[in-house]
Amino acid sequence: MRQTPPPRTYRVKSFGCQMNVYDGERMAELLAEQGIIPAPEGEEADLVVLNTCHIREKAAEKVYSDIGRLRREDGTSPLIAVAGCVAQAEGEEIMKRAPAVSMVVGPQAYHRLPGMIAEAVEGRRAIDTDMPAETKFDALPDRRKVGPSAFLTVQEGCDKFCTYCVVPYTRGAEVSRSFKDLVEEAHKLVDAGAREITLLGQNVNAWTGEDAAGRAIGLDGLARELARNPDLHRIRYTTSHPNDMTDGLIAAHGELEKLMPFLHLPVQAGSDRVLKAMNRSHSRDSYLRILDRVRAVRPDIALSGDFIVGFPGETDAEFEETLSLVDAVGYAQCFSFKYSARPGTPAATMDGQVPAEVMDERLQRLQAALNRDQLAFNQASVGKRCTVLVERKGRHPGQLLGKSPWLQSVHFTGDAAIGDLVEVELTEAGPNSLSARLLHPAHA
Numbered sequence: 539m540r541q542t543p544p545p546r547t548y549r550v551k552s553f554g555c556q557m558n559v560y561d562g563e564r565m566a567e568l569l570a571e572q573g574i575i576p577a578p579e580g581e582e583a584d585l586v587v588l589n590t591c592h593i594r595e596k597a598a599e600k601v602y603s604d605i606g607r608l609r610r611e612d613g614t615s616p617l618i619a620v621a622g623c624v625a626q627a628e629g630e631e632i633m634k635r636a637p638a639v640s641m642v643v644g645p646q647a648y649h650r651l652p653g654m655i656a657e658a659v660e661g662r663r664a665i666d667t668d669m670p671a672e673t674k675f676d677a678l679p680d681r682r683k684v685g686p687s688a689f690l691t692v693q694e695g696c697d698k699f700c701t702y703c704v705v706p707y708t709r710g711a712e713v714s715r716s717f718k719d720l721v722e723e724a725h726k727l728v729d730a731g732a733r734e735i736t737l738l739g740q741n742v743n744a745w746t747g748e749d750a751a752g753r754a755i756g757l758d759g760l761a762r763e764l765a766r767n768p769d770l771h772r773i774r775y776t777t778s779h780p781n782d783m784t785d786g787l788i789a790a791h792g793e794l795e796k797l798m799p800f801l802h803l804p805v806q807a808g809s810d811r812v813l814k815a816m817n818r819s820h821s822r823d824s825y826l827r828i829l830d831r832v833r834a835v836r837p838d839i840a841l842s843g844d845f846i847v848g849f850p851g852e853t854d855a856e857f858e859e860t861l862s863l864v865d866a867v868g869y870a871q872c873f874s875f876k877y878s879a880r881p882g883t884p885a886a887t888m889d890g891q892v893p894a895e896v897m898d899e900r901l902q903r904l905q906a907a908l909n910r911d912q913l914a915f916n917q918a919s920v921g922k923r924c925t926v927l928v929e930r931k932g933r934h935p936g937q938l939l940g941k942s943p944w945l946q947s948v949h950f951t952g953d954a955a956i957g958d959l960v961e962v963e964l965t966e967a968g969p970n971s972l973s974a975r976l977l978h979p980a981h982a
């Protein structure tokens with residue numbers, strides 16, 4: 539590698555889950571603190587951070603093609619840093635195969651980017667996929683400017699070892715950030731403009747900590763503390779594991795007004811045999827019972843989940859059990875995926891890998907059912923009055939976009955500003971959004 543001038547502009551491209559979005563924002567803040575500015579739209583950046591996701595297929599190939607696309611006509615490239623879970627899992631390989639990459643940094647080490655950039659400017663390549671004892675959060679700059687809806691990572695990693703999943707290997711064991719740090723960061727987010735905070739974690743409901751009085755608390759305790767901030771109006775959390783739905787968290791859904799009526803609780807499959815082979819440690823029934831209990835305290839709760847079709851050995855009859863579970867729940871929205879064999883996971887070498895055509899057909903049928911339910915959920919909301927947190931301008935003049943309490947996208951025209959919480963009546967439903975009528979003039 540040759541020496542390059544220090545980068546003046548950057549671009550961070552994040553793929554995958556919301557935790558990557560959060561990490562991407564924090565990296566951007568870190569770069570800004572170094573005096574590097576966001577590259578103007580349409581212009582090449584001096585430094586590109588590819589914040590990658592490894593959860594499903596072709597993750598690495600996608601990174602290599604992205605790197606290829608950054609190459610200029612004269613064969614040179616901007617400074618490239620590969621971050622995120624592909625960096626963690628395949629960092630050495632990336633260094634070997636992609637000479638254009640000068641930095642590889644894992645999800646627990648990105649606070650060290652400034653030092654790595656200094657190395658790269660001198661012409662030295664650097665790789666850091668440590669899971670250091672010091673926490674990156676302590677080394678990151680304060681949150682200064684955020685949108686009305688902000689993310690806050692409270693927990694990272696996973697100890698569940700579902701047999702198809704790479705997360706326990708790429709993100710490491712479950713770690714909770716401290717109560718004190720989180721309360722501080724949440725207040726800073728609110729001071730910087732956030733009206734809604736989504737608490738993030740691979741197993742966010744496994745968060746545990748000690749409150750100011752030294753009592754052991756769970757995620758519900760953290761949410762209760764954050765709710766005391768009068769300028770924070772909404773709290774959400776994602777993503778959860780059924781086994782960590784504690785009594786306290788379920789109760790909070792009935793008691794804590796600021797906790798939004800939305801629960802993303804992945805189930806993955808409807809057959810007990812498949813769930814067992816996935817090492818999910820919950821059954822179809824125990825999952826449904828949790829949803830019943832949440833519905834009992836919060837009848838209007840919108841439910842969401844994740845599904846995998848075509849897990850090794852999944853039969854037609856077992857797939858039908860996934861469809862019947864979907865019918866039984868009536869989800870408001872869901873994510874669904876074809877099983878993807880991930881190197882190093884137990885499922886990758888299991889017998890009975892399902893042919894691609896079978897997976898395609900199952901995914902189509904599942905998504906048809908989920909889309910049907912999503913539209914039905916949206917249609918059932920028509921006529922309801924609710925608050926919308928205005929997040930941005932819409933495509934049409936005067937149009938504003940925001941979210942309902944049930945995480946539906948809502949658009950309306952009227953006098954309101956970004957960051958306002960407005961009262962609307964939902965008037966019309968589509969599969970992915972609703973239109974609404976503004977009930978009160980804003981700032982009234």
Ligand code: 5AD
Pocket residue numbers: 593594702703704804806844845846875876877878879880
């Ligand atoms: N194949 C397909 N989907 C997967 N997910 C995780 N690992 C895999 C895999 N190997 C899905 C699960 C999880 C979501 C984040 O990604 O549904 O809940």
Ligand code: SF4
Pocket residue numbers: 696697698699700703704705706740741779
């Ligand atoms: Fe992966 Fe399972 Fe952990 Fe979720 S709970 S991150 S699916 S191992």
